[in-house]
Amino acid sequence: MHFPGGNGVRVDSAIFSGCEVTPYYDSMLAKLIVYGENREEAICKMRSALGEVVIEGIETNIDYEYEIINDSKFISGNFDVDFIEEFNKDRRAVG
Numbered sequence: 001m002h003f004p005g006g007n008g009v010r011v012d013s014a015i016f017s018g019c020e021v022t023p024y025y026d027s028m029l030a031k032l033i034v035y036g037e038n039r040e041e042a043i044c045k046m047r048s049a050l051g052e053v054v055i056e057g058i059e060t061n062i063d064y065e066y067e068i069i070n071d072s073k074f075i076s077g078n079f080d081v082d083f084i085e086e087f088n089k090d091r092r093a094v095g
Contacts, residue, residue: 004052008035008045021058029055039077043069067091 003011013030034049036042046069050062071087073079
């Protein structure tokens with residue numbers, strides 16, 4: 001397991017290498033937070049930080065997160081509270 005770090009990158013988690021994740025554990029193993037001078041910088045940092053995350057032995061949603069941060073609506077900031085629902089509908093229609 002490896003989590004990213006650096007200026008503008010923060011990880012909140014209680015898991016560690018060798019940790020057993022039981023079915024009773026909160027499904028959010030870690031929270032990855034980034035910030036930058038502007039939206040574009042923050043998105044770039046998130047892409048980079050996601051690329052550094054390594055969690056083996058358990059399924060993660062890292063690929064899904066990449067899809068979200070590379071979506072044109074997300075990048076533009078032109079979305080509302082229905083974004084994820086619409087994004088998932090679009091994914092199902094394509095896939």
